[in-house]
Amino acid sequence: MEQAIQHGADIIIRDWVRLRAGERILIVSSQKYAVEVAAMQQAAQAVGSVADVLMLDDLHEQVGQYFDDREDAFDPYNAVIGAAEYSLITTRAVKRVIARRNRFLSLPLSTSNGQSLLSYDFLNMSLPKSRIMASIIMACYQNARHIHVTTELGTNLDFNIEGRVPGFFNGCCHDGKGLSSASVEVYVAPVESDTNGTLILDGSMGYIGIVDSPVRVELRGGRIVEIEDNASGRRLKQFLARFHDPENMVVAAEFGIGLNTHSRCAGNCYIEDESTYGTFHIGFGRNIALGGVQDASGHYDLVTHAPCIYVDNRMIMDHGQLTVLEPSIYI
Incomplete structure (x- = not known):
C-alpha cells in the first residue's frame, strides 16, 4: 500500500502540479492524512522543491469559510494543493491564486472505505x-x-x-x-x-x-x-x-x-x-x-x-x- 500511495503522490506532484525545482508549494490538509502528506512532500523533494504544510483539523465543512476569510493565504506560493477533507476549489483564496497566475489543485482526500485516495486506480x-x-x-x-x-x-x-x-x-x-x-x-x-x-x-x-x-x-x-x-x-x-x-x-x-x-x-x-x-x-x-x-x-x-x-x-x-x-x- 505504501508503494501505491507514493506512486499516486508522484503523479500528483510530477504530472498534475508539474512542480519545478525551487518553486514553493503549500499542502493544506489535516493530521488524518499525514501519510499522504508525507508522500507528497517526498515527491516534491524528488523534483528539488520543499513542500510546506498547513494542517487544519476540526474545520470540516467550514474549511471553505476559513479560506474565504483569508483570501491572501496562498500568496507566497507558486502552487497549492488542497488536500483536506473537503474541497477548497470554490473559495476566494483559490480564485486569487488563479488571478495571480499560480496553480491550485483540489485534492480532497475523503474516502469512506479506509483506502487512501492516492492509491486509487482513477x-x-x-x-x-x-x-x-x-x-x-x-x-x-x-x-x-x-x-x-x-x-x-x-x-x-x-x-x-x-x-x-x-x-x-x-x-x-x-x-x-x-x-x-x-x-x-x-x-x-x-x-x-x-x-x-x-x-x-x-x-x-x-x-x-x-x-x-x-x-x-x-x-x-x-x-x-x-x-x-x-x-x-x-x-x-x-x-x-x-x-x-x-x-x-x-x-x-x-x-x-x-x-x-x-x-x-x-x-x-x-x-x-x-x-x-x-x-x-x-x-x-x-x-x-x-x-x-x-x-x-x-x-x-x-x-x-x-x-x-x-x-x-x-x-x-x-x-x-x-x-x-x-x-x-x-x-
Whole structure:
C-alpha cells in the first residue's frame, strides 16, 4: 500500500502540479492524512522543491469559510494543493491564486472505505485522452443556451447555460490554466435561477456516499424545493443542515459530466464518483470559481447514472455513452 500511495503522490506532484525545482508549494490538509502528506512532500523533494504544510483539523465543512476569510493565504506560493477533507476549489483564496497566475489543485482526500485516495486506480487516467474527450464536449457547448437531461428512472431536467463558459478538470493544472481538480469532468455553471425539473438520484451523494435507493429531488427556479422522504433523502437533508446555510446550499451551481474510464461510482470516494464515465452530476452551493456568481458556505455534488444529455437539442450522451466521440477514444 505504501508503494501505491507514493506512486499516486508522484503523479500528483510530477504530472498534475508539474512542480519545478525551487518553486514553493503549500499542502493544506489535516493530521488524518499525514501519510499522504508525507508522500507528497517526498515527491516534491524528488523534483528539488520543499513542500510546506498547513494542517487544519476540526474545520470540516467550514474549511471553505476559513479560506474565504483569508483570501491572501496562498500568496507566497507558486502552487497549492488542497488536500483536506473537503474541497477548497470554490473559495476566494483559490480564485486569487488563479488571478495571480499560480496553480491550485483540489485534492480532497475523503474516502469512506479506509483506502487512501492516492492509491486509487482513477489517478492513472490518461491526460491526453481526457483532454481530447473534454475538448469535444466543450465544443458542443459553444454558444449553447440549454441542456436537457433524462434518465430511464425519470430524471427530467432543464439547465440554462446561456452566456456561461464551460471548463474541464483532469488533475493537470496546466490543462486547467492554473486550476484543476482530481475529478475528471467537463463542467459548466448554469444560470443560478433557471434549473428546473426532476432529478431521480441513483448514484452517490458526494461526501456521504452511495444512494441506498433512488431519491426524487425536485428543482424549481434553480433551487431544490423538495427531497423525497426516504432513507437516503433523510441522510441528504441531515448533511445539508450541517452547513447552516439553507438558502444558498440548495442552489444548482454546476452541471458536470464524468470522463474518467478508470473510475467507478461505488460511494467510497466522492471525487471518484463524480468522475465516473457514464454519469452526470449536479453541484450545489458555491460556484464562484466555476464561472458562476453563487456564494455559499460549501459545495457538494449529486451523481446520477446513465443519462441522455441534449445540448440545444443535439444529443451528446445516450444512456451514459457519449455519442460525439470516435470509438477509438475508448481504447
